[in-house]
Amino acid sequence: MTTHFVGDTAVLTGRSLRHVTRSLDTIITTAVVPIALMLMFVYVFGGAINTGSVTYVNYMLPGILLITVASGVAYTALRLFTDMRGGIFERFQSMPIARSGVLWAHVLTSLVANVISIVVVVAVALLMGFRSGAGVLDWLAVAGILILFTLALTWIAVIAGLSAKSPDGAGAFSYPLLFLPFVSSAFVPTRTMPGPVRAFADNQPVTSIVNTIRDLFTQHPVSGDIWVSLGWCVGIIVVAYVLAITVYRRKIA
């Protein structure tokens, strides 16, 4: 059956992408929270935060992009949950198709939907004065890290979508993810935080990812943070993927 894996996954991805393009409100809702936060921080709090020579909008955009992904994957979980509930999931599972294609279609759709949201948020940031002298390679590196981060959170979303008991439950896992950037270097430099908080902030994944993207945007040489952030992303992907597949196998017997 694996002979059809690519074709079946493509057909199923086309289907769930239609769900995204036909409910553009999900893209807007995904982008609204980070955009609102961006407006608040740049025009309200930002003046009180000392970020040195970097303008505040340039300083906080990396964190905002991670928040965009964290709010976007809530819909990934919700789309998967809705499929499971509706009976269409069982229809697919009883058909002669590559069974894992059903899951991969949701993962690819999540990737595309989040990329669209990120483009929207970056466009708003540009209007607000975000500027970067980053070259093509720097932007590609930023895109690569964001894609890995999206995949990591997407596989977590798959676990949530497969095991949720209600639509609200399916999306709830993303709330803690939304708060992680606040206890990181995303909005304020961690050196201003009290000891234990700073220790947490310095050692959680968001800080190293934010620092890496910020260095790429501001054309500073990237520090060892890039390896730490890649390690976090790949590690989360592997663990979440294994857990998701385990839950999936149990679901489909």
Next chain:
Amino acid sequence: MTTPTIHVRGLEKSYKKLHVLRGVDFDVAQGSIFALLGSNGAGKTTVVRILSTLLKADAGTASVDGFDVAAKSADVRESISLTGQFAAVDEILTGRENLVLVARLRHVKNPGGVADDLLERFQLTDAAARRTSTYSGGMRRRLDIAMSLIGAPPVIFLDEPTAGLDPQARVEVWHTIRDLAAHGTTVLLTTQYLDEAEELADRIAILHQGRIIVNGTLAELKRMLPPAKVEYVEKQPTLEDVFFAIVGDNGTEPTTKEQP
């Protein structure tokens, strides 16, 4: 005797402490309609889920179209179509897109043409471009069954195909099912409506407390039960007679005889 298309022996399944199936045996002959009758929670859906490879049995064997459901599940999936208890249509896609989707996944030639034929056969052509979330229960069920016919699988499972339908839609679904069997498709349907089993099935099995307690043709079943008594009663019209007399539509609109 040819080998039965569906062959079930000693099927057992428990959910935690709930012993749902306690050794189910039955056979379904090729091209026949077999009704699994039982009250809510009798385990009808569990049997269908095991036969359609969505669930593993704890014990016993089952084969469909010559393939063991546990060992050859991929081959079983090539041979079957499942219409579950809840219409499994994609609400955000249109009726036609739903059919094209299944046609692509079944790798049939000319998915668009197959979709258009089925839309016509199930009188959904006018609604083809509408999202299925706007469909009535009957339309959704017709689309659901139409999706199951794509690729002409030799075996079709229908889990409570007429639950929640109005009388006309119900009669339409019955026509479709008879039509399928007439073309050689083996149909296993579950129902809790006695009249539905009586109307459609070549053989009827009653699933009760995890076992098949009766299995036979309608005539055989009638002979087992209390002998027929001759009584003279006034023939009152049933509510169904009244309904059709007023609505003036017996629901027997011709369906074209094309196979998908």
